[in-house]
Amino acid sequence: xxxxxxxxxxxxxxxxxxLLDNGHxxxxxxxxxxxxxxLEKTRENPLLKGVPLPEGLKITGDLSCLEGAELAVSAPxxxxxxxxxxxxxxxxxxxxxxxxxxxxxxxxxxxxxxxxLREAAGSACRIVALSGPSHAEEVGLRLPTGCVAACPERxxxxxxxxxxxxxxxxxxTSYDIVGVELAAALKNVxxxxxxxxxxxxFQDNTKALLMTRAMAEITRLGEHMGGQRRxxxxxxxxxxxxxTCTSMHSRNNRAxxxxxxxxxxxxxxxxxxxxxxxxxxxxxxxQLAGREGVEMPICRCAYEVLYQGRAxxxxxxxxxxxxxxxxxxxxxxx
Ligand SMILES: NC(=O)c1ccc[n+]([C@@H]2O[C@H](COP(=O)([O-])OP(=O)(O)OC[C@H]3O[C@@H](n4cnc5c(N)ncnc54)[C@H](O)[C@@H]3O)[C@@H](O)[C@H]2O)c1
Numbered sequence: 001x002x003x004x005x006x007x008x009x010x011x012x013x014x015x016x017x018x019l020l021d022n023g024h025x026x027x028x029x030x031x032x033x034x035x036x037x038x039l040e041k042t043r044e045n046p047l048l049k050g051v052p053l054p055e056g057l058k059i060t061g062d063l064s065c066l067e068g069a070e071l072a073v074s075a076p077x078x079x080x081x082x083x084x085x086x087x088x089x090x091x092x093x094x095x096x097x098x099x100x101x102x103x104x105x106x107x108x109x110x111x112x113x114x115x116x117l118r119e120a121a122g123s124a125c126r127i128v129a130l131s132g133p134s135h136a137e138e139v140g141l142r143l144p145t146g147c148v149a150a151c152p153e154r155x156x157x158x159x160x161x162x163x164x165x166x167x168x169x170x171x172x173t174s175y176d177i178v179g180v181e182l183a184a185a186l187k188n189v190x191x192x193x194x195x196x197x198x199x200x201x202f203q204d205n206t207k208a209l210l211m212t213r214a215m216a217e218i219t220r221l222g223e224h225m226g227g228q229r230r231x232x233x234x235x236x237x238x239x240x241x242x243x244t245c246t247s248m249h250s251r252n253n254r255a256x257x258x259x260x261x262x263x264x265x266x267x268x269x270x271x272x273x274x275x276x277x278x279x280x281x282x283x284x285x286x287q288l289a290g291r292e293g294v295e296m297p298i299c300r301c302a303y304e305v306l307y308q309g310r311a312x313x314x315x316x317x318x319x320x321x322x323x324x325x326x327x328x329x330x331x332x333x334x
Contacts, residue, residue, distance in 0.1 A: 001025065001163060003071040006084055008035055008059075010047035010136030011101060012075030017140060018169050020057050024071075028053075031076075031084075033061030051140040066091035071099065071163055073130075074117060077275040078104025078185070081113050085120025096125045097156055099149075103131065103184040104277045105284035110291075112181040126156040129177050130164070131184040132235040133243035135250075139169065146170040148235045150180035172235065179227025183237035186218040186299075188278030189285050191244035191252035193302045196312050198253075199260020210298065211245050217296040221285065224292045252278035265306055282306050297322065 001024045005016040008030040016028045030036040036059050039045060043053045058065070066072060066088060076084045081102050092098065098121065100113045109116070114127045132147030139145050149160040149171050157173040165171045174180055190211060197210050219232040231237055244250045255276045258268035269276050286303040289296040301315035 001071060002069045003027070003073070003163065004029055004066050004069045005073040005075060006088060007031075007073075007075035008039060008045065009075060009077070010045070010140075011134075012073065013045045013048055013053070014051075014134075014136040014139040015073055015075065015101065015130075015164070016057060017051070017053070018164055018166065019071075019073075020054060021142075021168075022163065022166050024163065025058075026056075027058040027060055027065040027069075029063065029065055030059070030061050031087075036061035048137060048140040063088060063091050066096070068093070069096055071160070072096050072125075073099045073101060074113075075101050078102045078106065078113060078277055079275070079280065081116045082106065082120045085117045089121045092121060092125050094124045097159055098125045098127045099160055100127055100129050100181075101131070103188060105182075105185045105281055105288070107280055107284065110284050110288055112178070112185070114177060114181060126151065126153055127177075128156050128160045129181050129184070130160060130171075131180050131240065133239040135243065135247060137249055142168045144168055144170070146172065146235055146239070148172045148174050148180055150174040150177040150236070152177060174231065174234070174236075176228040176231045178225060179222055179229075179231030180236040182222040182225060182227050183218070183232050183234075184240060185277070185281050186221065186285055187215075187237065187241045187244055188252045188281045189299055189302055190214040190218065190241055190278075191250055192256040192259075192276070192278035192282065192306070193298060194245040195250075195253040195256020195258075196260040196302075196305065197256075199257040199262075200312055200316070201260075207245065211241060214298045215241060217294075217298055218285075221289055221292060221294045221296060224294050225288070251276050255279070259305070260312055279306055 003019045003024045004027045005012045020026045040059045102113045106116050128151040134145050149157045151157040161171040251272045255268045255272045285299045304310040
């Protein structure tokens, strides 16, 4: 099958390798021709150190590589999804299945990534969201990993499952694209909060408390917006939450730790040196919670710390001092 991966970040590159391992004809597209030339020369992406890019992987800066592609994978950071969608629109065929792997909510519009792609790239092709607990670094090393391919059209989800699935990369299908995309984006806010919690010096009990109760919050919001509750207990939800909150691969976690240790938000983001999606997602969640009338105390506190200069340590007594609740009343995510 002819496949194109759009974006030479860690994730786009790792997914291109999965497709190549499966015997597909794969092209990796970079929006900057210089980056394409560099990768062609070095045959290694610095974001996936020690993972060679085999000669069989085509690398280009020319979007005409999309002509005749059956599968196109959109892998820019979430803020660049609209721009990427607009650029690729003229090259997409009616039969191309477009796979969205960016995790985020678009700023200002609060749209999910597949909705942004639909608006930007047009209505012709089918769009599948692929998400789950999957650090690019580990996928590049061919370590066992699982994701979920979500689309209301089951045939399209199965097509993506077949394209990616191999002995190192397990893919489940789901019809719940709304839940999968919301879980993927919203959990970044929890990862950032969990990092802040660790940076403040709290330990395992506190992090587990935060992760579980924050998951209850985002499940409430996700359900309100049309997602399935069970999705939040699956790979794109709790699976991704575990991997993001417990790993130093996670930029959200790392940025949070620095903020908890006293760095300003800007200093922390600069120190991480790459897009911290949870920072932007925190603003979207705040707006969506207000719009949907969903109570999200942890996400609200995260917003106040990240955007309103509130000291992280000050939110702890507020959250711990909330009135007693029953755990099962309207909050369980399984
Ligand atoms: N890194 C991971 O392990 C991982 C895993 C799962 C999902 N994701 C998601 O995949 C998306 C991409 O992640 P990544 O880690 O590969 O990101 P990255 O920041 O390393 O790379 C993004 C790539 O997108 C491309 N791009 C296109 N337009 C761009 C623009 N305007 N500005 C900057 N870059 C632009 C560039 O090639 C860039 O290298 C994110 O939404 C992320 O949440 C990442």
